[in-house]
Amino acid sequence: MDWLTVPFEASFxxxxxxxxxxxxxxxxxxxxxxVLRGMAFLSEAMSHGMLPGVAVAALLGGSVFIGGAIAAVxxxxxxxxxxxxxxxxxxxxxxxxxxxxxxxxxxxxxHSESFAVDLTAFLFGDVLSIGAEDLAILAVALVxxxxxxxxxxxxxxxxxxxxxxxxxxxxxxxxANFVLIGLMSLAIAASFHVVGTLLVFGLLIGPPAAIAQWxxxxxTVMIGAVVxxxxxxxxxxxVSWHLDTxxxxxxxxxxxxxxxxxxxxxxxxxxxxxxxxxxxxxT
Numbered sequence: 003m004d005w006l007t008v009p010f011e012a013s014f015x016x017x018x019x020x021x022x023x024x025x026x027x028x029x030x031x032x033x034x035x036x037v038l039r040g041m042a043f044l045s046e047a048m049s050h051g052m053l054p055g056v057a058v059a060a061l062l063g064g065s066v067f068i069g070g071a072i073a074a075v076x077x078x079x080x081x082x083x084x085x086x087x088x089x090x091x092x093x094x095x096x097x098x099x100x101x102x103x104x105x106x107x108x109x110x111x112x113h114s115e116s117f118a119v120d121l122t123a124f125l126f127g128d129v130l131s132i133g134a135e136d137l138a139i140l141a142v143a144l145v146x147x148x149x150x151x152x153x154x155x156x157x158x159x160x161x162x163x164x165x166x167x168x169x170x171x172x173x174x175x176x177x178a179n180f181v182l183i184g185l186m187s188l189a190i191a192a193s194f195h196v197v198g199t200l201l202v203f204g205l206l207i208g209p210p211a212a213i214a215q216w217x218x219x220x221x222t223v224m225i226g227a228v229v230x231x232x233x234x235x236x237x238x239x240x241v242s243w244h245l246d247t248x249x250x251x252x253x254x255x256x257x258x259x260x261x262x263x264x265x266x267x268x269x270x271x272x273x274x275x276x277x278x279x280x281x282x283x284x285t
Contacts, residue, residue: 053107
């Protein structure tokens, strides 16, 4: 059993484990709503669209976490505004802003002497370099996400399944949508240092999508997603240690693999379950 314990005897792997577990919790809670509302493309665009904020923060010596979060929110607000003032579809607006902000970020980062290293870290993360400060940020982010998820549970449910009913019940769907976008920005900004913007999508979408095929209640999906995310982190670090692979990419790959395994088993069993609203009362 040494192959299970030896890797975690190294302090940097232990920190990576705790950081990964915190990220998996954040992504599971937020990713559940992303999956239910079909916001996967927007979340992917936000993860790349935060590059200008990260780049500017890095060049100015500021917090890349705050810079990334601001850029991610700006990306989401820009998509909403562009969709309303033009005849473009939401997908087109997302695609245009996605490419525009990513290109802007690359142009900014290209002025840095450490361009290749910075861009690689941004895209693929560096889970093995997590420090005490990163763990503190992730812990605070998880607490914030959990509290907001509880407080806004009813508005989120109504928004996900029946926007008109949410308005009728006075649950303020616009406010709920803004808060959800804020949670997405927080999750992405907090997680990109661990697995990178290209790979955070795996933890954000993979575990919730895998569980959603079997569970019929939102709390079950969230708890199951947390468990699968944690398994992806633990197994990813073990595989990375023994096979000398990129840790962040391995974690993300396993998280996505869980979805495909779940989909395969779901298809074989013929059991097609979706998260319903019968048990999620908004009244």
